[in-house]
Amino acid sequence: MKYVSIIVDLPVKQVNQTFSYHIPEKLEETIGLGKKVIVPFGPRKIEGYIVEIKKQVEFETKPIIKVASDYSLFDQELLELAEWMANYYQCYLISALKAIIPSGKQRVKTKRVVNLAQSDQETNEIISQLEKRAPKQAAVLFYLVKNPAQQLITTNLAKKVNTSSGTIRRLFKKGLIDYNKEEVKRIPYQDTNFKKTTPLAPTPEQEVALSEIKAAINSQLDTTFLLKGVTGSGKTEVYLQSISEVLSQGQEAIVLIPEIALTPQTIARFKGRFGKQVAVLHSQLSSGERFDEWRRIKEGKAKIAVGARSAIFAPFSNLGLIVIDEEHETTYKQEDHPKYHAREVAVKRAKLNQAVTILGTATPSLESYYRAQKEEYKLLELSKRIEDRPLPKVELVDMRQELEAGNKQMLSRSLEKEIKARLEVDEQVIIFLNRRGFSTFVQCRKCGYVMECDECDVSLTYFSQSQILKCNYCDFTTKIPEECPDCGSSYIKYFGVGTEKVERALQEIFPEANIARMDRDTTTKKGAYQRILSSFSAGEIDILVGTQMIAKGHDYPNVTLVGVITADTALNLPDFRASERTFQLLAQVAGRTGRGAKAGQVIIQSYTPEHYSIQQAKEHDYQSFYEQEIIFREEMEYPPVTHLINIIVSDKSEDKTIKVAQRLGEIINAKLKDTADKQLLGPVQAPLSKIRGEYRWQLLLKGRNLEELRQLNQMSLQELEEVKELKSVKISIDIDPIGV
Ligand code: ADP
Ligand code: ZN
Ligand code: ZN
Numbered sequence: 001m002k003y004v005s006i007i008v009d010l011p012v013k014q015v016n017q018t019f020s021y022h023i024p025e026k027l028e029e030t031i032g033l034g035k036k037v038i039v040p041f042g043p044r045k046i047e048g049y050i051v052e053i054k055k056q057v058e059f060e061t062k063p064i065i066k067v068a069s070d071y072s073l074f075d076q077e078l079l080e081l082a083e084w085m086a087n088y089y090q091c092y093l094i095s096a097l098k099a100i101i102p103s104g105k106q107r108v109k110t111k112r113v114v115n116l117a118q119s120d121q122e123t124n125e126i127i128s129q130l131e132k133r134a135p136k137q138a139a140v141l142f143y144l145v146k147n148p149a150q151q152l153i154t155t156n157l158a159k160k161v162n163t164s165s166g167t168i169r170r171l172f173k174k175g176l177i178d179y180n181k182e183e184v185k186r187i188p189y190q191d192t193n194f195k196k197t198t199p200l201a202p203t204p205e206q207e208v209a210l211s212e213i214k215a216a217i218n219s220q221l222d223t224t225f226l227l228k229g230v231t232g233s234g235k236t237e238v239y240l241q242s243i244s245e246v247l248s249q250g251q252e253a254i255v256l257i258p259e260i261a262l263t264p265q266t267i268a269r270f271k272g273r274f275g276k277q278v279a280v281l282h283s284q285l286s287s288g289e290r291f292d293e294w295r296r297i298k299e300g301k302a303k304i305a306v307g308a309r310s311a312i313f314a315p316f317s318n319l320g321l322i323v324i325d326e327e328h329e330t331t332y333k334q335e336d337h338p339k340y341h342a343r344e345v346a347v348k349r350a351k352l353n354q355a356v357t358i359l360g361t362a363t364p365s366l367e368s369y370y371r372a373q374k375e376e377y378k379l380l381e382l383s384k385r386i387e388d389r390p391l392p393k394v395e396l397v398d399m400r401q402e403l404e405a406g407n408k409q410m411l412s413r414s415l416e417k418e419i420k421a422r423l424e425v426d427e428q429v430i431i432f433l434n435r436r437g438f439s440t441f442v443q444c445r446k447c448g449y450v451m452e453c454d455e456c457d458v459s460l461t462y463f464s465q466s467q468i469l470k471c472n473y474c475d476f477t478t479k480i481p482e483e484c485p486d487c488g489s490s491y492i493k494y495f496g497v498g499t500e501k502v503e504r505a506l507q508e509i510f511p512e513a514n515i516a517r518m519d520r521d522t523t524t525k526k527g528a529y530q531r532i533l534s535s536f537s538a539g540e541i542d543i544l545v546g547t548q549m550i551a552k553g554h555d556y557p558n559v560t561l562v563g564v565i566t567a568d569t570a571l572n573l574p575d576f577r578a579s580e581r582t583f584q585l586l587a588q589v590a591g592r593t594g595r596g597a598k599a600g601q602v603i604i605q606s607y608t609p610e611h612y613s614i615q616q617a618k619e620h621d622y623q624s625f626y627e628q629e630i631i632f633r634e635e636m637e638y639p640p641v642t643h644l645i646n647i648i649v650s651d652k653s654e655d656k657t658i659k660v661a662q663r664l665g666e667i668i669n670a671k672l673k674d675t676a677d678k679q680l681l682g683p684v685q686a687p688l689s690k691i692r693g694e695y696r697w698q699l700l701l702k703g704r705n706l707e708e709l710r711q712l713n714q715m716s717l718q719e720l721e722e723v724k725e726l727k728s729v730k731i732s733i734d735i736d737p738i739g740v
Pocket of ligand 2: 444445446447448449484485486487488489
């Protein structure tokens with residue numbers, strides 16, 4: 001008898017516990033690692049996954065009831081990756097596994113098609129016999145002889161010969177037709193014709209990068225490259241030629257692209273070079289399409305997976321390369337459990353496969369650049385745009401001076417003048433408004449002063465109902481001052497302009513212009529996002545007003561001016577990464593212009609134009625930005641110098657939530673008494689203090705050694721377990737959180 005270890009689909013408290021079952025003889029053929037099965041569990045029947053096949057067990061076992069998947073949903077390597085995730089992110093193994101396996105229905109779709117049960121010749125004889133008595137039946141047979149390749153299901157065949165399904169059933173009863181199972185393939189972009197492209201002769205900088213990458217690929221080293229290249233420097237061509245190299249070694253590649261940049265244009269760049277070998281995986285596809293693409297990968301028919309975050313789990317068996325484009329993007333971090341970061345998972349998966357990783361970006365995350373400085377990653381640079389196109393000229397407008405000059409509008413005089421000039425020559429304009437952090441901070445419009453927490457160096461969050469300001473990290477609370485603590489003016493107020501307001505203001509000033517707005521409100525309908533972009537691309541829109549959404553990798557050669565309404569909103573997020581976000585956003589937005597033959601210009605409006613993140617973005621100078629930002633991180637002991645663990649406590653009862661958060665705080669603090677290298681911030685009310693009726697509090701653990709932090713966290717949570725009455729309270733852990 002054979003046995004299996006099953007990880008059951010229940011969040012069992014013992015994180016990685018498996019259960020043993022035996023395999024009944026009739027199922028032996030279909031059993032295998034990674035198969036989904038149904039097993040008895042107490043009085044219930046539940047789903048589980050096979051993680052091990054064994055010759056013997058120590059206890060009496062129950063049999064597996066049923067095999068519930070046609071495919072093995074993970075192999076040994078992906079299982080190992082899941083185990084690593086469960087350990088690294090302190091999540092259940094089952095939730096790590098479920099992140100890895102294809103979501104939705106994991107079923108092959110089949111249809112029952114009608115075929116002839118005998119040769120054409122025999123059928124023709126039968127037709128002549130039937131013609132008089134049963135002309136409809138004869139017609140069906142005649143149709144099948146004439147169209148052998150059509151493989152129709154009953155109802156469609158009936159329609160073709162203008163009869164009912166009953167006719168076909170009667171033919172089946174007579175043994176004149178058969179039903180066969182035919183697989184239905186749901187391949188996205190099947191009917192799209194992608195224009196074939198061939199490799200471009202590399203520029204000298206591309207050449208250097210490529211030779212290093214190819215050397216690593218050929219030596220089977222798990223090197224991680226940080227490919228830092230300004231927008232338009234030809235990073236994609238480097239990815240494409242690296243992929244070619246991997247394919248020629250008989251290996252496979254994964255390319256991650258932020259969901260929002262997975263446009264038909266992006267897909268065309270990969271399909272255009274590699275055709276059918278490319279499988280696409282993203283959330284806009286139906287679950288059937290996704291599963292069929294997953295199968296093409298599993299069966300070795302597709303060699304390249306292009307997709308969003310979860311494509312990192314594409315089931316290749318001989319992975320040679322992982323590319324992460326725009327590696328700094330926060331969407332690579334999963335918000336739900338397991339809260340993994342695709343970049344961390346990629347580096348681990350590459351290690352398991354001796355594969356090469358390329359992290360591409362114009363503005364590296366501090367984490368990646370820090371590692372490159374420590375030579376954990378190998379830095380490759382593309383410093384020039386293709387064809388030596390100049391980077392756009394960036395002008396900073398000091399909005400404090402605008403106010404002094406009597407201009408209280410949201411458009412500076414300079415921006416207004418430039419928009420007008422572009423409209424006159426039929427060029428296009430993008431106006432960018434950062435709505436993240438919108439109206440959460442309080443700033444003086446006269447001197448630019450922002451209310452901050454002295455302890456934590458992050459801006460205070462404005463709570464409109466209670467009219468107070470609060471620190472998200474340490475709970476420091478204060479009232480909104482009547483006057484600016486710095487300059488004494490009464491122009492201190494919380495901030496807030498929405499895209500709609502900007503659109504209206506622009507329409508008033510430029511009544512002739514075609515203005516469109518792109519934000520969450522205008523893009524909720526399916527396809528709306530694409531529609532706005534194509535009509536902008538076709539030149540039907542003169543000015544596009546939008547949020548973050550328009551900052552991503554789109555290419556519009558006729559855009560020659562980008563205006564940023566207020567650079568400061570991101571800067572004043574109550575988040576230690578605020579400066580990093582600001583620099584990245586400004587650099588990205590600036591990258592939207594001057595990509596064609598015409599030169600581009602950027603105008604950034606700000607109340608604190610002297611801030612280094614804004615100054616360095618103006619100069620396109622990442623290096624200087626990094627050097628200043630890392631000093632701040634060192635001083636305040638924030639990542640990448642340290643690690644963080646964010647613990648969120650939540651419950652429908654506010655009282656219980658606070659009690660648990662405070663109790664956990666006490667437990668942790670008791671353990672921290674004699675250590676200086678670890679710290680606890682909080683407990684405090686979480687920035688999102690209530691979601692779906694549940695109150696939320698958070699505790700932030702900080703320290704240089706992640707493993708030690710994990711252990712501290714684990715031990716503290718175990719101790720908390722003993723507080724019986726509070727057992728129902730939810731605790732969620734986020735390792736290396738972003739946006740805290
Ligand atoms: P990035 O990804 O760095 O923003 P892209 O890959 O989009 O840059 O390249 C910008 C443009 O330059 C694209 O139109 C691309 O086809 C072109 N390009 C890239 N490499 C070369 C090359 N070696 N020779 C000519 N054109 C190139
Ligand atoms: Zn002031
Ligand atoms: Zn604070």
